[in-house]
Amino acid sequence: xxxxxxxxxxxxxxxxxxxxxxxxxxxxxxxxxxxxxxxxxxxxxxxxxxxxxxxxxxxxxxxxxxxxxxxxxxxxxxxxxxxxxxxxxxxxxxxxxxxxxxxxxxxxxxxxxxxxxxxxxxxxxxxx
Numbered sequence: 001x002x003x004x005x006x007x008x009x010x011x012x013x014x015x016x017x018x019x020x021x022x023x024x025x026x027x028x029x030x031x032x033x034x035x036x037x038x039x040x041x042x043x044x045x046x047x048x049x050x051x052x053x054x055x056x057x058x059x060x061x062x063x064x065x066x067x068x069x070x071x072x073x074x075x076x077x078x079x080x081x082x083x084x085x086x087x088x089x090x091x092x093x094x095x096x097x098x099x100x101x102x103x104x105x106x107x108x109x110x111x112x113x114x115x116x117x118x119x120x121x122x123x124x125x126x127x128x
Contacts, residue, residue, distance in 0.1 A: 004037075004041070006068060007065070007068060009045060010063055010064065010065055010068050011065060012035050012036070012037050012042075012045075013042070013045050013046070013049070013063065014063075014064065014065070015035045016031050016032065016035045016037070016042055019031040019034055019035065028042060028043065049063055052104050052105070053104060054101070054104055062104075062105040063105075067105075071102065071105055071106060074102070075097075075102075075106060075116065076120060078093055078096055078097075079093055079113075079116065079117050079120050080120070082096065083117055084120075084121075084124075090110055090113050090114050090117055091110060093113050093117070094108050094109065094110055094113055097113075
């Protein structure tokens with residue numbers, strides 16, 4: 001099974017939504033083919049997006065390329081301040097994500113955030 005990068009998911013879903021707005025209902029198969037993703041993947045992404053417990057405007061923003069870029073910057077900043085500058089750890093990043101409601105858009109589990117923290121630390125080491 002192919003795993004799509006989050007940025008690719010957002011772009012493909014945005015393209016598909018624009019195509020669906022121009023076609024009649026029930027044309028998911030055709031639109032999925034045009035965008036280059038399986039129909040089942042398109043349907044799954046749409047269902048996942050509809051299940052997010054947030055207002056449609058908030059979901060639309062964080063499911064856009066601009067919203068995803070902001071989310072990444074905010075997450076890197078949280079890791080930097082909490083784990084690198086402060087005396088906190090990964091668990092505090094997870095709690096922060098829950099308290100801000102951003103856990104609806106980014107994985108807030110310890111394992112997921114530990115992977116992100118490792119990537120951030122590795123990239124910082126490369127820069128120095």
